[in-house]
Amino acid sequence: MEPTFIKELIQLISESSITEVKIEREGFKLKISKSIPGIQGAIGVATSGYGATPVSTAAPLPPAPPPPSSAPTSETTSTTSSSNLHTVVSPMVGTFYRAPAPDKPNYVNVGDVVHKGQVLCIIEAMKLFNEIESEVSGKIVKILVENAQPVEYEQPLFVIELT
Numbered sequence: 001m002e003p004t005f006i007k008e009l010i011q012l013i014s015e016s017s018i019t020e021v022k023i024e025r026e027g028f029k030l031k032i033s034k035s036i037p038g039i040q041g042a043i044g045v046a047t048s049g050y051g052a053t054p055v056s057t058a059a060p061l062p063p064a065p066p067p068p069s070s071a072p073t074s075e076t077t078s079t080t081s082s083s084n085l086h087t088v089v090s091p092m093v094g095t096f097y098r099a100p101a102p103d104k105p106n107y108v109n110v111g112d113v114v115h116k117g118q119v120l121c122i123i124e125a126m127k128l129f130n131e132i133e134s135e136v137s138g139k140i141v142k143i144l145v146e147n148a149q150p151v152e153y154e155q156p157l158f159v160i161e162l163t
Contacts (some may be wrong), residue, residue, distance in 0.1 A: 084162040085160070085161055085162070086160045086161075087156045087159055088132070088157050088158040088160065089156050089157060090152065090155045091123075091130075091153070092153060093153050094123040094124050094125035094151060095123065095124045095148060095149070095150055096122075096123055096145045096147065096148070096150070096151045097123070097124065097129075097147060097148060098121055099147070100122065106147075107119050107120055108143075108158075109143075110141065110142065110143060112140045113138070114134045114137065114139070114160065115137045116133075116134055116137050119131045119132070119133055120134050120140075120157070120158055121157065123151060132157070134160065136160055136162055137162070137163055138162045140159075140160055141160065141161045143157070144156050145157050
């Protein structure tokens with residue numbers, strides 16, 4: 001499917017009352033949706049088997065409701081108040097990777113000492129690779145996710161013992 005066709009399709013949808021269109025062909029999926037006043041949404045392109053790039057983004061989604069008291073309380077990290085343990089949580093939905101490439105060593109392993117700002121892992125979301133950095137210095141005591149596994153927003157990833 002040609003990019004110019006996709007752009008024209010987006011223009012037609014934005015000028016009409018249609019709110020969503022889905023097209024599926026062998027090895028290719030396209031979904032275009034638009035926001036409706038009072039409802040958050042996005043216009044975007046999703047593909048299967050090919051690279052994907054967002055076309056246009058509407059206003060960001062509202063923040064998630066506060067998690068239960070036993071869950072992490074910060075968007076990206078949480079510190080357990082009863083100890084010197086810090087839990088790093090995923091700031092997004094995506095796929096968790098421990099290394100920058102399959103043939104490269106892991107960013108961190110259990111027992112490694114890490115410093116604030118050090119990359120701990122990568123989370124791939126919509127073909128974008130997002131480096132997740134430590135917000136604290138300490139020692140990795142647990143890695144809670146297996147390599148190449150999907151993760152959810154605010155899912156715990158690492159436990160760091162503060163130094």
